[in-house]
Amino acid sequence: MQGDIDRILYHETTILSRLDEMAHTIAKDYEGKELTVVSILNGSFIFMADLLRRIPLPLQIDSWSVSSYHGTKSKGRIEFRQNSIADVTGRHVLILDDILDSGLTLRAIKDRLAAESGAASIRSCVLLRKKLQREAATVADYVGFEIPDEFVVGYGLDYNEQYRNLPYIGVLNEEAIRRHAR
Ligand code: IMP
Numbered sequence: 001m002q003g004d005i006d007r008i009l010y011h012e013t014t015i016l017s018r019l020d021e022m023a024h025t026i027a028k029d030y031e032g033k034e035l036t037v038v039s040i041l042n043g044s045f046i047f048m049a050d051l052l053r054r055i056p057l058p059l060q061i062d063s064w065s066v067s068s069y070h071g072t073k074s075k076g077r078i079e080f081r082q083n084s085i086a087d088v089t090g091r092h093v094l095i096l097d098d099i100l101d102s103g104l105t106l107r108a109i110k111d112r113l114a115a116e117s118g119a120a121s122i123r124s125c126v127l128l129r130k131k132l133q134r135e136a137a138t139v140a141d142y143v144g145f146e147i148p149d150e151f152v153v154g155y156g157l158d159y160n161e162q163y164r165n166l167p168y169i170g171v172l173n174e175e176a177i178r179r180h181a182r
């Protein structure tokens with residue numbers, strides 16, 4: 001697996017110290033509020049576990065299974081794999097996703113929550129945000145790291161369901177992209 005990575009962008013220790021800072025900010029912002037975290041699976045499962053253990057507030061978790069990607073390109077259309085969402089009426093919702101690329105996924109999730117949920121507020125938090133030539137379809141309120149517009153894997157992020165368990169975030173090489181293409 002390691003041989004498929006061109007270069008490592010963030011080691012686990014770097015990620016965790018950034019999560020300490022993000023958790024501190026989030027805990028201050030939501031103190032005294034009824035918080036529900038909506039986590040977007042599968043990509044955010046490690047990020048969610050590491051971030052939420054650093055937030056010393058009462059909170060609830062709802063996990064959504066969403067898919068938007070095929071290979072290394074966004075399809076521009078997202079699929080929700082579950083029909084019902086947790087009742088967040090009057091609660092403050094924080095959406096967690098692994099990465100903001102085109103922003104289409106996050107925008108669709110925010111739109112669905114805004115239309116169906118009766119939440120008191122909706123904000124979003126991503127571990128990574130790609131620096132794009134064009135503008136993303138939406139913004140995130142909390143961002144871990146800004147990265148170049150390259151395809152990355154590890155720490156939850158996949159390429160065709162591979163590499164999620166790498167303990168760091170790295171750029172996938174062209175050879176591996178071809179090998180796992182489908
Ligand atoms: P968007 O809709 O283009 O913003 O894409 C967001 C989703 O695509 C994320 O939740 C990821 O699952 C996936 N994604 C986007 N860029 C990458 C990447 O570089 N590596 C792995 N997954 C990615």
Ligand code: MG
Nearest residue numbers: 043069157158
């Ligand atoms: Mg993915």
